[in-house]
Amino acid sequence: MPETxxxxxxxDEVARFSALxxxxxxxxxxxxxxxxxxxxxxxxxxxxxxxxxxxxxRSSRPFQGLxxxxxxxxxxxxxxxxxxxxxxxxxxxxxxxxxxxxxxxAAEGNLKIDYRATTAEALAEAGEEFDVVLNMEVVxxxxxxxxxxxxxxxxxxxxxxxxxxxxxxxxxxxxxxxFGAEYVLRWLPRGTHQFNKLVRPAELETALxxxxxxxxxxxxxxxxxxxxxxxxxxxxDVNYMVLAEKKPKDG
Numbered sequence: 026m027p028e029t030x031x032x033x034x035x036x037d038e039v040a041r042f043s044a045l046x047x048x049x050x051x052x053x054x055x056x057x058x059x060x061x062x063x064x065x066x067x068x069x070x071x072x073x074x075x076x077x078x079x080x081x082x083r084s085s086r087p088f089q090g091l092x093x094x095x096x097x098x099x100x101x102x103x104x105x106x107x108x109x110x111x112x113x114x115x116x117x118x119x120x121x122x123x124x125x126x127x128x129x130x131a132a133e134g135n136l137k138i139d140y141r142a143t144t145a146e147a148l149a150e151a152g153e154e155f156d157v158v159l160n161m162e163v164v165x166x167x168x169x170x171x172x173x174x175x176x177x178x179x180x181x182x183x184x185x186x187x188x189x190x191x192x193x194x195x196x197x198x199x200x201x202x203x204f205g206a207e208y209v210l211r212w213l214p215r216g217t218h219q220f221n222k223l224v225r226p227a228e229l230e231t232a233l234x235x236x237x238x239x240x241x242x243x244x245x246x247x248x249x250x251x252x253x254x255x256x257x258x259x260x261x262d263v264n265y266m267v268l269a270e271k272k273p274k275d276g
Contacts, residue, residue, distance in 0.1 A: 033145060033173035049100025049126050055214055058206065059102055059162075065246055065255040066161060066266065067106055070188055073242070073268050074157055077186055086111025094155040096145055096177060097163035101127035101138065107159075108136045115139045115155070117148060145176040153180050158187040164229065165191050165222050171232050178236035181271050187238060190246075190266040194223035197262045226261055238269035 048054040071082050080087040089111035095104050098116035100123055108114045108131075118124050121142040131138045141148075158177050167173045181187055192202050203218050230240045245261035248254075255264075 031146075031169065031172055033167040033169050033176070047126065049102065049123070050130055056100075056102075059099075061253070062246070062255050062264075063102055063106075065257060066190060067103070069244065069257065069266055070103070070107075070157075070159065071110065073186065073188065077270075078156070088112035091156045092154070093157045093159065094148070094153070094180060095159045095161070096148075097160070097166070098127060098140070099123050101130055101140070103159055103161060104138050104140075105131060105134065105136055108138050112157075113139075115141065115148075115153070117141050117143050117145070119144055145173055145180075149176040149179040154182050154185075155180050156182055156185045158185070160187055161190040163191075164189060164224055165218060170224065170228075171235065174232045174238075175236040178233070178238050178271070181238070183271055183274070185271055187233075187269045188266060189229060189233070189269065190264070191229065192218065192223045192264055193262055194220065194225050194228075195262050198223060201263050226265060226267070229267060233267070233269050237272050239272050240267050240269045242268035 048056050051057075052060040074080065074091070075082040075087060078088075078091060087110055088107065091112045093107050093112045093114050095101075095107070095114065095116045098104050098118050101116055104114050104116040104127065116124075116127055116138055117140075118127070119142070124140045124142040127138070128140045131140070158181050160174075160177055164170050164173065177187060192198050199220050202223075203220060226243065233240055243261065244266050245258040246255055246264040246266060247258040247260050249256055
């Protein structure tokens with residue numbers, strides 16, 4: 026029998042998000058928290074890319090000529106703004122249903138985005154390379170985080186960067202991100218996150234380091250109930266983002 030190749034795909038997670046696919050672009054629907062979260066993560070991504078590649082974020086298409094991968098892109102909430110900023114965008118997701126929703130929405134906006142129903146392993150195996158890999162709210166849903174990050178790192182160009190966003194595995198996160206968000210406030214469907222799959226910053230940094238990446242920036246993201254918005258913070262107890270660069274070959 027042929028040897029089974031290791032995979033990062035958690036089929037239960039794919040099925041869960043596929044069932045919600047039609048909700049992706051409804052700002053008042055089941056992905057409302059992502060729509061609320063999008064401005065703060067977009068600002069962080071935009072600013073970090075601009076600094077890294079010497080671009081003016083105030084220009085009309087500052088990311089012209091840059092190739093960006095959004096792995097686990099869902100319905101394309103990050104792909105579309107990246108494309109509007111001029112980047113050559115590949116959006117990849119293991120769910121064919123999510124990809125079809127993303128393609129239809131991009132077509133409605135006359136946006137050219139290369140959407141693919143595929144995996145990080147398949148893209149890496151094909152030799153794909155990117156200036157930027159966006160890895161947003163994905164690592165807590167894969168079956169093998171170390172393998173997943175290794176494959177994502179493989180696709181980062183030598184001078185490229187990866188942005189990772191996820192949720193810390195703390196009691197505070199259990200109370201706020203799971204019990205509060207899913208069971209009390211019902212911002213997210215129950216079962217969206219599993220506590221044992223949440224990732225502590227030190228664990229993420231260790232995995233990125235092993236995958237050939239150096240973490241060069243970290244930030245927490247917290248919800249401000251008075252302004253009904255998310256904002257950056259030093260508090261990384263629940264939501265957080267990290268920026269990593271490719272290690273030099275001799276490093």
